[in-house]
Amino acid sequence: MSEPFFEYLLRLGDDRLVLGHRLSEWCGHGPTLEEDIALTNIALDLVGEANLVLQRAGQIEGAGRDQDALAYLRTDREYRNALMVELPKGDFGYSIVRQFLFSTYAMHQWEALSACADTDLAGIAAKALKQSRYHVRHSAEWLVRLGGGTDESHGRAEDALNDLWRYTGELFATDAVEQALVKQKLAVDSSSLEAVWRRDVADVVARATLTLPPDGYMQRGGRAGGHTEHLGLMLAEMQVLPRTYPGAKW
Amino acid sequence: MTPASVVAPAEDPKRLADFEARIARGETIEPKDWMPERYRRQLIRMMSQHAHSEVVGMLPEGNWITRAPSLRRKMSLMAKVQDEAGHGLYIYCGTETLGVDRHDLILQLLAGTAKYSSIFNYPTISWADMGAIGWLVDGAAIVNQTMLAKASYGPYARAMVRICKEENFHKRQGFEIMTVLSGGTPEQHAMAQDSLNRWWWPSLMMFGPHDADSPNSGELSRWGIKRKSNDELRQRFVNMTVAQAKAINLTIPDEGMRFNEATANWEFSAINWDDFWRVVKGDGPCNRERLAARRKAHDDGAWVREAAAAHAAKQTESTEAAA
Amino acid sequence: MSSESRDNPLPLWEVFLQPPGGAAHEHAGSVHAGDKEMALQAARDVYARRGEAVSIWVVPSEQITASTPEDMGPFFEPGNDKAYRHPQFYKVPPGVRVS
Numbered sequence: 001m002s003e004p005f006f007e008y009l010l011r012l013g014d015d016r017l018v019l020g021h022r023l024s025e026w027c028g029h030g031p032t033l034e035e036d037i038a039l040t041n042i043a044l045d046l047v048g049e050a051n052l053v054l055q056r057a058g059q060i061e062g063a064g065r066d067q068d069a070l071a072y073l074r075t076d077r078e079y080r081n082a083l084m085v086e087l088p089k090g091d092f093g094y095s096i097v098r099q100f101l102f103s104t105y106a107m108h109q110w111e112a113l114s115a116c117a118d119t120d121l122a123g124i125a126a127k128a129l130k131q132s133r134y135h136v137r138h139s140a141e142w143l144v145r146l147g148g149g150t151d152e153s154h155g156r157a158e159d160a161l162n163d164l165w166r167y168t169g170e171l172f173a174t175d176a177v178e179q180a181l182v183k184q185k186l187a188v189d190s191s192s193l194e195a196v197w198r199r200d201v202a203d204v205v206a207r208a209t210l211t212l213p214p215d216g217y218m219q220r221g222g223r224a225g226g227h228t229e230h231l232g233l234m235l236a237e238m239q240v241l242p243r244t245y246p247g248a249k250w
Numbered sequence: 251m252t253p254a255s256v257v258a259p260a261e262d263p264k265r266l267a268d269f270e271a272r273i274a275r276g277e278t279i280e281p282k283d284w285m286p287e288r289y290r291r292q293l294i295r296m297m298s299q300h301a302h303s304e305v306v307g308m309l310p311e312g313n314w315i316t317r318a319p320s321l322r323r324k325m326s327l328m329a330k331v332q333d334e335a336g337h338g339l340y341i342y343c344g345t346e347t348l349g350v351d352r353h354d355l356i357l358q359l360l361a362g363t364a365k366y367s368s369i370f371n372y373p374t375i376s377w378a379d380m381g382a383i384g385w386l387v388d389g390a391a392i393v394n395q396t397m398l399a400k401a402s403y404g405p406y407a408r409a410m411v412r413i414c415k416e417e418n419f420h421k422r423q424g425f426e427i428m429t430v431l432s433g434g435t436p437e438q439h440a441m442a443q444d445s446l447n448r449w450w451w452p453s454l455m456m457f458g459p460h461d462a463d464s465p466n467s468g469e470l471s472r473w474g475i476k477r478k479s480n481d482e483l484r485q486r487f488v489n490m491t492v493a494q495a496k497a498i499n500l501t502i503p504d505e506g507m508r509f510n511e512a513t514a515n516w517e518f519s520a521i522n523w524d525d526f527w528r529v530v531k532g533d534g535p536c537n538r539e540r541l542a543a544r545r546k547a548h549d550d551g552a553w554v555r556e557a558a559a560a561h562a563a564k565q566t567e568s569t570e571a572a573a
Numbered sequence: 574m575s576s577e578s579r580d581n582p583l584p585l586w587e588v589f590l591q592p593p594g595g596a597a598h599e600h601a602g603s604v605h606a607g608d609k610e611m612a613l614q615a616a617r618d619v620y621a622r623r624g625e626a627v628s629i630w631v632v633p634s635e636q637i638t639a640s641t642p643e644d645m646g647p648f649f650e651p652g653n654d655k656a657y658r659h660p661q662f663y664k665v666p667p668g669v670r671v672s
Contacts, residue, residue, distance in 0.1 A: 021316065024324075027331050028312035029543070031551025032583070033305070033339045034604050034615035040332040041618050044325060051321045068320045092554050141610055148564060149557025156553070241319035241377055248435050250319040250377075250427075283642050336619055343603045346585065352605065353582035409602070416623070552580045558607030559583055565608060 004177045005118070006061045007080065008187050010070070011223055012109075013053035014081035017071055018231070019102060020046030021238060022089050031092055038138060042099065045131040052124045059120075072242040076232045077225040084167035086222070086231040093146050093156035098164055100139035104200050105171045105193060107132040112188035121186075140204045147208025154209070161205070162213045169218025172197070261286045273474045278404040281347040289473050290348055292466065293403055296475065297345040298355045303367035304338035305359075306540050310374040311383060319377060326423045327380060333420065337413045344405035360545050368526065369456050371534030378431050378438075378445035384424015386446075386453040386491065392417055393487045394457070402474030425494065432498045439499075446495065447503045454518070455526045457484040463523075485515055492516045585634040586612040588619075590626040598630055606631075 023043035030036030054067035065073075085102060089095050110132055113125035146157040172194040174182075181187035205212050221227065241250065266286055272279070279285055308331050315331065318324035342352040358364040369387055374380070392414065399410035431442035458464055458480040470476040495502050506519035528534070583605040589598040601620045606612035612631040621629065640648055656662045665671050 017321075024315050024328055027315055027328060028308035028335070029547040029550075030335075031547070031554035032605065033335050033342070034606065034619060035551075035554070036308075036335045037332055037339070037622075038614065038618040040328055040335070041622065044328050044332070047321060047325055047328070051325070054321075071321055072319070092551065138614055141614065145561040145607065145611070146554070146557050149559075149561040150553065152553050153557030153560075237316050240317055245435065245437060248438055250323055250430060250434075280642075282639065332622075336622070339604070339619060340602055346603070351582050353580075412602075555580055555583060558611060559581060562584075562607035 003060060004180050005186055006057055007177050008181055009053055009057035009060060009121070010080040011082075013050045013057055013067075013070070014079050015085050015102070015106075016046040016053065017050035018079070018081045018234070019085035019098075020044075020050060021234065022085065022087075023095065023099070025089050026095065035092075039095070042135050042138065045128075045135070049124065049128045049131070053121070056118075056120050056124070068242070072239045076227050076235055079222070079225065079227065079231060079235070081222050081231075082167070082170045083219055083222045083228055084164060084170065086228060086234060087164075087167070088230055090160065091156060093153065094160040094163070096139050096142045096146065097157060097160035099135065100143050100204065101164060101168055101201065102171075103132050103135035103139055105197055107136050108193045108196055109188055109190075112193070115185070116187075117185040136200075140207075143204055143210075144208045147205075147210045157208065158210055161210060165213040166216060166219050169215075170220040170222060173220060173223070175223070261288075270472070273402050273472075276474075277402075278407065279402050280404045288469070289475075292470060292473070293406065293475065294345055294348050294350055296466075296470070297341055297348075297406055298350075298358070299365050299367075301338045301341035301345060301355070302359045302364055303370065304334045304341065306366045306370045306544060307387075308334045308338075309540055309543050310370055310372070310536070311380060313374050314377060314380050317377070318380075323380075323427070326419075330384070330420050330423060333416050336416070337409075340409040340412055341406070344403075344409040347405045356548065360541065360548055362532075362541060365530070367456060368529040368534060369452050370540060371529050371537045372448070372452055373535050376441050376445055378428070378441040379449070381424050381427030381431060381442065382445040382449040384420050384422075385428050385494070386424075386449050387456065388417060388420040388424060389491065390453050390456045390487050392421060393483050393490075397476065397478045397483065400477055406475075425498075428500070429498045432500055443500055446500050450503050451521065451525075452529075454484055454488070454521055455523075457481075457487070459523065459526075488516050488518055489514075583607050586616070586631045587634050587637060588612075588616040589630040589632070590616075590620055591628040592625060593627050598628065601625075603634060604631070 020043045023039055023046065026039045027036065027043070030039055050071070051067050054070045058065045058067060058070055084098060087098070090098075107129065110125045110129040114122055114129060116122040116125060143157060146153040148154070172190050174189055174191045178187050178190060182189045202212055242248070265284055269279075269284065269286060269289075279289075311327060311331050311334075315324065315327050318327050342355060345355060346352055355364065359366065374383070395410050395414050395417070399407055399414055401407045401410065428442050428446075431438040433439075458467075461467060461479045461481050464480055467476065467479060471479070492502060492507070504519050508517055509515075510517050529537070532538075584607070585603050585605055586609075587603050588601045590601045591598045601616075604612055604615040604619055606615050609631060613629060616629050616631050617626075620626070652658075
């Protein structure tokens with residue numbers, strides 16, 4: 001198995017790259033011009049975070065792979081993102097609910113990682129924490145408006161919440177890779193984030209006059225490279241140029 | 251031929267003379283100032299076309315965001331397409347000072363009754379097109395917009411100042427993409443040349459018909475909205491671009507092009523205006539796709555805009571009930 | 574779409590940005606938004622993407638009261654001939670720096 005910290009950085013980086021990519025699919029297609037710009041800002045933040053985290057991953061691996069080699073020349077089986085972020089973007093309500101669920105998780109994760117023993121990652125976390133606070137505010141305020149808007153928007157937000165709930169459990173699953181790093185203060189124990197995440201989510205869901213779904217079976221597999229059908233298609237598109245022209249510089 | 255939308259009643263000659271004297275003195279016209287109805291209508295026409303062009307212009311480049319070949323390229327392309335949304339928004343805001351609503355202007359675009367720049371009706375079929383668009387299309391737009399930043403209507407000129415400031419990076423990122431491709435593998439070089447071949451002539455057409463065939467030009471220039479003619483701006487763009495192409499080892503697809511020592515201009519071959527008018531009139535390769543994409547975004551977003559309005563109305567009601 | 578009749582424009586808000594360095598807020602443009610929080614967020618995303626601002630004001634456009642072109646004479650011309658409001662009106666001995 002590869003070095004645990006490398007593996008951990010891939011999880012962090014891949015979550016952001018894949019979600020940033022999905023969000024960038026809105027660029028030019030948003031419900032208003034203002035929101036088109038806002039969603040692209042968040043997508044840019046996420047891809048920017050991924051760029052830094054994957055760069056650090058390449059340094060830790062020490063095999064000469066930079067962030068582009070990691071992003072563009074790994075197969076879906078080598079991607080380590082949680083399943084939630086790779087699902088197709090859906091309608092605006094679906095994208096907002098996912099963004100809210102993920103950003104709330106990411107905000108607490110970055111906060112804990114600001115004290116990481118790896119100073120590079122701690123620096124990335126400190127910057128990303130500020131960004132993720134805005135991501136939470138943006139998506140939470142939208143969720144409140146969709147939930148409390150029209151019957152249609154309420155229904156769409158509720159459907160999205162119910163569809164996405166089964167993917168939330170994976171965010172808080174911990175394993176041997178992570179536990180080994182927690183002891184060295186290189187990683188945050190994902191399970192420790194769940195209580196505060198639930199508190200925040202329950203608060204906004206209530207403000208949005210929506211109902212928290214019951215905890216049923218939780219889908220997982222992404223952290224070990226077992227993905228949905230969607231990631232392979234997404235990567236086929238994303239990686240087409242570097243794969244078609246091996247060795248070319250862009 | 252004058253479009254029906256810009257026919258306007260005759261104006262009081264005294265006020266018209268005062269207005270034209272203000273323009274001649276280089277004064278800025280502001281939203282509440284008296285202005286001839288035709289000036290107002292010409293501005294609405296021109297500014298909304300400009301705003302529509304920015305918004306439709308997001309589509310051909312947005313087409314490559316998900317395929318950008320490195321993370322750096324992905325981020326700069328996203329930022330650039332996002333800027334176009336911003337620029338569309340700034341200009342729509344400027345147009346709204348003339349007493350029209352952005353919403354109505356967008357409905358005109360979606361109904362197919364408003365124009366936008368024909369350049370965006372051509373397809374982006376290779377990554378090199380991201381380079382060619384930044385270099386040529388944004389390059390041409392900058393030449394045009396630098397002039398418009400001195401337009402007589404204050405809100406338009408101010409939007410242009412902001413836009414020109416932000417656009418500095420667009421052309422550079424496009425030229426950088428072309429430079430890297432041209433100096434890359436033989437396949438990449440061919441990709442860059444092919445893209446230049448396809449975008450060169452449409453870029454020259456972006457400046458509009460020759461001065462003699464440009465129906466609105468006389469009035470626009472008399473009222474200080476357009477301060478340089480289509481042909482002057484086109485020539486300035488060509489002179490600038492020839493040296494840039496040479497510097498990165500690409501060939502401009504015009505065998506007849508030659509340098510005129512006397513005028514210091516690069517003279518180019520005749521433009522195929524039939525092609526231009528065909529695309530303007532709706533038969534370009536992507537006219538239908540572009541409008542269909544904008545309509546879909548608008549329709550898909552209707553429930554979101556309704557939710558925002560409904561939520562705001564409920565909040566106002568509950569605040570009033572509490573008061 | 575049948576929703577067209579319901580799809581009314583969202584209200585217009587004027588955006589004022591305060592640049593870093595202590596200058597006053599300045600008008601930047603406008604945004605459409607349903608309410609003040611969304612207007613503030615839109616203003617941040619649209620007008621402060623390049624670190625242009627340390628503070629943002631949004632004001633409903635309809636709440637702004639403005640002078641008219643007809644006010645121009647009575648409002649502003651009386652101020653133009655009051656030279657004593659400008660420092661150049663006052664003489665200072667040669668070689669002395671007062672400000």
